[in-house]
Amino acid sequence: MSGPNTNYDPVETTPLQVEALEQMVAEAKAAFAQAVTVADLKAARIAHTGDRSPLALANREIGALPPQARKEAGQRIGKARGEVNQALKVRDEEVRAAELQRVLVEERIDVSLPTEIQPRGAVHPITGLMDRMGEVFVAMGWEVAEGPEAEAEWVNFDALNIHPDHPARQMQDTLYLEPLETNTLLRTHTSPVQMRTMLDREVPIYIVCPGKVYRADELDATHVPVFHQIEGLCVDKGITFAHLRGTLEHLAKAMFGEVRTRMRPNYFPFTEPSAEVDLECFVCHGESVGNPDRPCRTCNSEGWIEWGGCGVVNPRVLRAAGIDPEVYSGFAFGMGIERTLMFRNDAADMRDMVEGDIRFSRSLMGGAR
Known part of the structure; x- marks a missing residue:
């Protein structure tokens, strides 16, 4: 009876290659950097960390690898995802702080002006x-x-x-x-x-x-x-x-x-x-x-x-x-x-x-x- 075949070709699918993952991470960071509002950042988050994002699709390719190559590929995917999530977190804090500052300026209320707490009525x-x-x-x-x-x-x-x-x-x-x-x-x-x-x-x-x-x-x-x-x-x-x-x-x-x-x-x-x-x-x-x-x-x-x-x-x-x-x-x-x-x-x-x-x-x- 023959033993398990340990001779395999370690060539991986393209999305799991180091260069491809680095490119995905770079594109995600660039998209986060371009977002200037919370709504823009939300769209970038969905595009680069959602279920249909390049990293999510690459993660699905791990199942096509031989068992011996899956661990190393999974580590690379996890590292790339962690880097993207960290960049997203930093940019989210920056965008929210900037948007709050903009709202405070644009919606500033001069409390010294007279105001009406209740809408004005009228004598019948x-x-x-x-x-x-x-x-x-x-x-x-x-x-x-x-x-x-x-x-x-x-x-x-x-x-x-x-x-x-x-x-x-x-x-x-x-x-x-x-x-x-x-x-x-x-x-x-x-x-x-x-x-x-x-x-x-x-x-x-x-x-x-x-x-x-x-x-x-x-x-x-x-x-x-x-x-x-x-x-x-x-x-x-x-x-x-x-x-x-x-x-x-x-x-x-x-x-x-x-x-x-x-x-x-x-x-x-x-x-x-x-x-x-x-x-x-x-x-x-x-x-x-x-x-x-x-x-x-x-x-x-x-x-x-x-x-x-x-x-x-x-x-x-x-x-x-x-x-x-x-x-x-x-x-x-x-x-x-x-x-x-x-x-x-x-x-x-x-x-x-x-x-x-x-x-x-x-x-x-x-x-x-």
């Missing part, structure tokens, strides 16, 4: 407009009054001369709170604040009442179930309709600039006589009236836009509050804040006012006239 246009309208009256010596939004039915309706059969008292318009026996509702206007003021204070009274009101309306471009009103009340000796007209003209000019107003006879249970207040159309200024060649969508070519209601306080309302109508008289008015905002800023859709988009608030408050 409704809130801002209520404040502005209130300031107009405060400047005239009036007071801003407030009241509860959940109101007693008597204060919201009966005390204001709105009889029990009035359509506004039906469930389809008014939101009543349970249990219904308490006769409590979400106020349908801010007039209850006026009544509460007359009940609680001595005359003379000069107040303006901004706030939320509630109606059973569908949400659409021109209606919202929760909206805002501002109402005013003046009760004193010798108050006439002329005082009312002058007050509203002053408010209109403060809100819209030089604009004409007019009053049309109307009916409200809590005022007598009563009127609707109209503004001259700020788009066509009346030029569209009777002119089919220049129609105006804003006023429907009528030349005027309805703004709100007003009138002399009904004597029955004064008596309900314990005020003698033979001695005192007064006037009251009210208009919608949303409607005023639409006039001032050309806002077309009321739904934009309730969606909470800060871009809407910034655009209106920044562009308010």
